[in-house]
Amino acid sequence: MRQTSARISQAIADGGTRKSWVFDLIYDNARRLANVPIQREPALDWDASRFVTGSGSARVVWTDDHAHTLVPREIGDWFSPFGAEMQVDCIIGAGVFAERIPTGRFVITEVPDATESRMLWEGRLIHPGEAFTVTLKDRLAKVQRDDFGMPAAPRTASVWDEIQDLTGMPVVRNLPDAAIGAIAYEGPKEDALKALYDRIDAWAHPDATGALTARPKAWPEPVDTIRNVVSAPTSMTSQFTYNRVVVKGRSAEGRPLYGVREITEGFLRVRNSNGSQSPYGGATYTYPDTLGVLDTQTKVDEYAASLLPRVSRIRSVTREVTEPFNPLREIGDVLVFEDRRAYGTAPVRVQTLRHRGAHTVMTVEVPDG
Incomplete structure (x- = not known):
């Protein structure tokens, strides 16, 4: 669960807050452009069943005082999908108070479309306005597309040290460390990273600022209660249950x-x-x-x-819970959900998460009976 002050947390639980999104363009860990103008609310999704859990898209609109263009055309252009990143934050306001809540650090992986206005002014082609979509994935996308060029061995004995060395990302060591043992790397780095996290019984989990942490496979204690439910239909699947x-x-x-x-x-x-x-x-x-x-x-x-x-006990019963917008939710969160007609009061765990306008929609796993 993302952290904020008690005042804003209570305001979110009570409803009636105002929100706005902030996008900052990042390259090589330095901010290139603050408050990138976005045409409409972004589509942001997280899925705990994937290696690259976070994804999304946003429509950038740009009008430059000097009529310059930001539509990427070459490697190295500011928004080109070759190292450019977006830090996405949400500003939540309640009364006279407001707080900025980090939501995710995303890699720009594609710019699938662009429209721009062109006109001649004093014999020079200028760009008075333009818009383009950026496709976003969390920072593990860089690990997913990388392979070992040849068989290699770990350079450390610590799982956490090796995770940091393998990914080049900052890490937050939220679980106890473990020894790696005698191993060898070959093929996709994604497989190696999954195996390292298996040693600490967890999955790789980028936090809201782009650091790499761990999402434990064992259910932790509940961090919040689901309130103000708009809808919560039940579904059941056998897809992820094995014998x-x-x-x-x-x-x-x-x-x-x-x-x-x-x-x-x-x-x-x-x-x-x-x-x-x-x-x-x-x-x-x-x-x-x-x-x-x-x-x-x-x-x-x-x-x-x-x-x-x-x-064999992967949760096969899920519910799709829709609640008023809540930027504090994260995949892996264990929440208390009260439904006395079906399950009583029981913990559930967030499997997927998406923000859509005034609502947050979660698929939550229900404990097996």
């Missing part, structure tokens, strides 16, 4: 190792006691050890045994 895990490792000699564990009883059993297919059937979750940590049969078996309860 078999296959963990793939490799011995020090290069021999493939496999650890397999299955659910053998209950509604999620893989097969019936007589060997026939169960009503649910099989759903396999495969975990490849990309860092080479699981190098013995005992290790792959133990990891498979620890992984099965997690993937």
Whole structure:
């Protein structure tokens, strides 16, 4: 949950606040342009099931006193998608008070369209006005598109030190550190980073200022209560619930190792006691050890045994909760949701989040019964 003062936090909970968005153009960690003019409210989304969780778009409008253009045409232009970033903040006002709440640091990945006005003035072509859309993704997009050029080894023994070294991003160490062990890197850096976070039982999570932190896989304590619900329909899916895990490792000699564990009883059993297919059937979750940590049969078996309860209990019941605009929400937040007719008072966890005008819309996971 993003932090703000108690006064603004209470005002958001009570409703009736006023808001405005602020976009600052950043390059190489330096602000190039403050208060970039945006035509309409931006579309901002976060999805905890993705590696690059944050995405969005904004429509920039520009009128320059000297009729210069900012439409990017070459690498190095201010808004070109080759290193330019946007720091997006939300200013919340309540009465005479107002606070600026960081919302996200995004990489500009595309400028898909641009329209501009042109006219001749004293024999010179000028640009009295223009507009263009910028497509945004969080800073993990830079890690996702990068690979190791050749096999490599970690340069540190600490998971957090290695995360910082691998990504080049500042880190906030919000979970205890762990030792990496003897591993090797090869292929996409995304896979290596996921494996490092597995060592601390978490997912990579960029914060609102662009630093890299961790979103724990275990549910933390609730940070707030959902109030003023506009709507909250229920849905259920089997897409992310598994009853078999296959963990793939490799011995020090290069021999493939496999650890397999299955659910053998209950509604999620893989097969019936007589060997026939169960009503649910099989759903396999495969975990490849990309860092080479699981190098013995005992290790792959133990990891498979620890992984099965997690993937077979991924929350299959979700609710789409619409509430008045709340810029403090984050994916991974555990919130108290009260619905006595269906579930009573229970914690839920934010899986997806999007801001749309006067509303914030969240998909929340409901604990299994």
